[in-house]
Amino acid sequence: MANAAADKGGFLNNLGRIYALYTGGFFGFIVLVGILEQLGVQQKYLGYMFMGLTILVYAFIGIVSRTTDVGEYYVAGRSVPAFYNGMATGADWMSAASFIGMAGSLYLLGYDGLAFVLGWTGGYVLVAVLIAPFLRKFGAYTVPDFLAARYGGNGARLMGVIVLLACSFTYVVAQIFGTGLIAQRFIGLDFTVAVYVGLLGILVCSMLGGMKAVTWTQVAQYIVLIVAYLIPVVWMSAKKFGIPLPQLTYGQALQSITQLEQEFVQKGLATQAVVNARAHVTPFNSYSPANYFWLIFCLMVGTASLPHVLMRYFTTPSVRDARKSVAWSLLFIFMLYFTAPAYAAFSKLEVYSTLIGKNIADLPAWVFTWGKLGLVNICGKAAASVEAVTASCGAIAGHAGVLRLQDFGINADVVVISTPEIAGLPYVITGLVAAGGLAAALSTADGLLLALANALSHDIYYKMVNPNAPTKQRLVISRVLLVVVAVAAAWTAAQRPADILAMVAWAFSLAAGGLFPALVLGVWWKRTTKQGAIWGMAAGFGVTLMYLLVTRYFPGFGVQYLGMSALLNPVTWAPVVDLKVAMAAPNAMDGWVTLAHPLASKVGWFNINNISAAAFGLPVGFAVMIGVSLITPAPSKELQQFIDDCRRPRGKTLMDEKSGLVAAH
Amino acid sequence: MANNTDDIYWQKTSKLMVTMMILWVFFGYIIHMFVVPLNGIKILGFPLGFYMASQGSLIAFVIMLFWFAKAQDNIDRECGVAEEE
Numbered sequence A: 001m002a003n004a005a006a007d008k009g010g011f012l013n014n015l016g017r018i019y020a021l022y023t024g025g026f027f028g029f030i031v032l033v034g035i036l037e038q039l040g041v042q043q044k045y046l047g048y049m050f051m052g053l054t055i056l057v058y059a060f061i062g063i064v065s066r067t068t069d070v071g072e073y074y075v076a077g078r079s080v081p082a083f084y085n086g087m088a089t090g091a092d093w094m095s096a097a098s099f100i101g102m103a104g105s106l107y108l109l110g111y112d113g114l115a116f117v118l119g120w121t122g123g124y125v126l127v128a129v130l131i132a133p134f135l136r137k138f139g140a141y142t143v144p145d146f147l148a149a150r151y152g153g154n155g156a157r158l159m160g161v162i163v164l165l166a167c168s169f170t171y172v173v174a175q176i177f178g179t180g181l182i183a184q185r186f187i188g189l190d191f192t193v194a195v196y197v198g199l200l201g202i203l204v205c206s207m208l209g210g211m212k213a214v215t216w217t218q219v220a221q222y223i224v225l226i227v228a229y230l231i232p233v234v235w236m237s238a239k240k241f242g243i244p245l246p247q248l249t250y251g252q253a254l255q256s257i258t259q260l261e262q263e264f265v266q267k268g269l270a271t272q273a274v275v276n277a278r279a280h281v282t283p284f285n286s287y288s289p290a291n292y293f294w295l296i297f298c299l300m301v302g303t304a305s306l307p308h309v310l311m312r313y314f315t316t317p318s319v320r321d322a323r324k325s326v327a328w329s330l331l332f333i334f335m336l337y338f339t340a341p342a343y344a345a346f347s348k349l350e351v352y353s354t355l356i357g358k359n360i361a362d363l364p365a366w367v368f369t370w371g372k373l374g375l376v377n378i379c380g381k382a383a384a385s386v387e388a389v390t391a392s393c394g395a396i397a398g399h400a401g402v403l404r405l406q407d408f409g410i411n412a413d414v415v416v417i418s419t420p421e422i423a424g425l426p427y428v429i430t431g432l433v434a435a436g437g438l439a440a441a442l443s444t445a446d447g448l449l450l451a452l453a454n455a456l457s458h459d460i461y462y463k464m465v466n467p468n469a470p471t472k473q474r475l476v477i478s479r480v481l482l483v484v485v486a487v488a489a490a491w492t493a494a495q496r497p498a499d500i501l502a503m504v505a506w507a508f509s510l511a512a513g514g515l516f517p518a519l520v521l522g523v524w525w526k527r528t529t530k531q532g533a534i535w536g537m538a539a540g541f542g543v544t545l546m547y548l549l550v551t552r553y554f555p556g557f558g559v560q561y562l563g564m565s566a567l568l569n570p571v572t573w574a575p576v577v578d579l580k581v582a583m584a585a586p587n588a589m590d591g592w593v594t595l596a597h598p599l600a601s602k603v604g605w606f607n608i609n610n611i612s613a614a615a616f617g618l619p620v621g622f623a624v625m626i627g628v629s630l631i632t633p634a635p636s637k638e639l640q641q642f643i644d645d646c647r648r649p650r651g652k653t654l655m656d657e658k659s660g661l662v663a664a665h
Numbered sequence B: 001m002a003n004n005t006d007d008i009y010w011q012k013t014s015k016l017m018v019t020m021m022i023l024w025v026f027f028g029y030i031i032h033m034f035v036v037p038l039n040g041i042k043i044l045g046f047p048l049g050f051y052m053a054s055q056g057s058l059i060a061f062v063i064m065l066f067w068f069a070k071a072q073d074n075i076d077r078e079c080g081v082a083e084e085e
Helices: A002-013 A015-038 A043-064 A070-078 A082-093 A096-138 A143-150 A154-187 A191-206 A210-241 A246-266 A272-278 A289-303 A307-315 A319-337 A340-354 A365-372 A386-394 A414-422 A427-465 A471-494 A500-524 A530-553 A555-562 A579-584 A614-631 A637-647 B002-033 B048-078
Strands: A376-378 A408-410
Touching (some): A002 A015, A015 A043, A015 A210, A015 A427, A043 A154, A043 A191, A043 A210, A043 A427, A070 A210, A070 A307, A070 A471, A082 A210, A082 A307, A082 A319, A082 A427, A096 A143, A096 A154, A096 A289, A096 A307, A096 A340, A096 A408, A096 A414, A096 A427, A096 A500, A096 B048, A143 A154, A143 A307, A143 A637, A154 A191, A154 A307, A154 A427, A154 A471, A154 A500, A154 A530, A191 A210, A191 A427, A191 A471, A210 A246, A210 A319, A210 A414, A210 A427, A246 A272, A246 A340, A246 B048, A289 A500, A289 A614, A289 B002, A307 A319, A307 A427, A307 A500, A319 B048, A340 A414, A365 A376, A365 A386, A365 A414, A500 A530, A500 A614, A530 A555, A530 A614, A555 A579, B002 B048
């Protein structure tokens, strides 16, 4: 700790000035690019400038934060102030999916999409109250560290590592995939090349400095991503309503949307059934009430169990700061999430008021820009050109050549990316949005990679394979594993796995079912035993994973042997698939089916979607953990003392910084 | 003696935890069960039920966490288990 303070004193004492300067510099850069645009510099070069400069800055921070100290590598020397750790957590948390996909999901799902907004914020209450301060007091380097100490041994550690790998790996693949998509769309790189470029951007931030470097780049990335998210929507709000507070003005947009929906019915631009299924502010037309609330629950509990989030709170100087830091984190995350519904409402209003009811022949250019990439559909087909659109609408019987509500389809990812263009803002804003999306993807990927590599190097290698490894060797192994995991993730992303985005949502249920009971009961119920924890984690994780795999990949098996039934349409309550017909088909019992299979993700227990799989895994995990604990002998006196020590903020961390061993009592 | 103050500390901490969990359940779930009637009330164009899910509950969560950090710190100090500054 002493050398950490001496080493970083100058930097840590001047954080405010350094980051204020950085933020000012970033604004100056935006203005500069704006001026270059007016001078006629090509859009392609403006895009390169945004991407290139931001990545260079992250790389610079990564390189100056290099370290050879184990404490700095794993927990940033426990010297990150609450406020800055909050920003870093915000960037760590908000992924490409939040930045690019969230507003789009809200556009498509309306009220029901708010399950994500609620779930991804409310989980922090659980983090602050139930888990983070106690893990900080224990002084863990990784989440499995705590499980091993609390549940006496490597059995619980191994279970923790398995759950961590399962939920973090797919997540990091999705981030690298997102990086590739952004680089491909904005600067025209080939997707595979873009993935490996993104990989370099991630590695340079994390490899040399571990947690310390990741922390300070994440703070820088948060500033870029929040500025990039807010500017376009503030601009639109000012342009449309005269007040630059989109969070207040989109109430009027909501009102206009509801009015337009009714007018569409009157003018024959939509049937009442279509409006009923899509009405923006009406609840429960995409998810049934039960699915809506279970989804919120699974996302919240998953948030409180994801290792890459929890490990951020290991870096604060004290338990008190860990608690404050959770509050700051939520405030910084809130800034984006309470703006996303405004984004969705503005772009929906734009589409409804300018597009629907227009002649198919005079659609604006942006429709075709995105239609060519297959991201905007008109009349059921990609809107590649005026001719293509005319042909596909002409093929619909009785189509009057006027765009109806049900004719228009848009991919969720396009909403944020295309809004500046649709609203007629200059290209500099589009470049800014791309830089923000990139920051979101890179920062989350950094955190995840570190969580994965640390679990392998610290928990598996150092704690289980070679406990006598010298410090230098441990850090070498950490870095080698980081590169190995990163390359494996990039390779997987380059294969373009079909289900990758759905799998991210699964990560929350897997983390919830596998880790939450062991973490919470470990602190709050002294009677939890080693056997209880191991069996409970295995059962919770197993049931969640089983439900996900069976409903998505082996639906016929689920219906035949596990008593699953068809999910129901939330508006009409009719089954979404006719089980009799589907089960009689020759492909009914196929395994590893694609999403096109008639039963894939359309069956389940009690009409619960697979995205909420922890609805089953979590109760089972808790029940098994409590049940087995009660029939096994109570934990020893020493262990009970250990739990008491975790609960009290005063006193040293329980895990020794230098040796990484649990201090003797 | 030491054990006794520990027990009081944990009792107070647990009570604060339960309070937080009740608020969490209320703003996370209960209030949204009334979304349909709440949507009948409009403020600045926002149907209230929609507003609660898109902003209201989020604001409540943020305030709750800052309040919690302070309240728990007060308990720590009162019971003499707070860390040295």
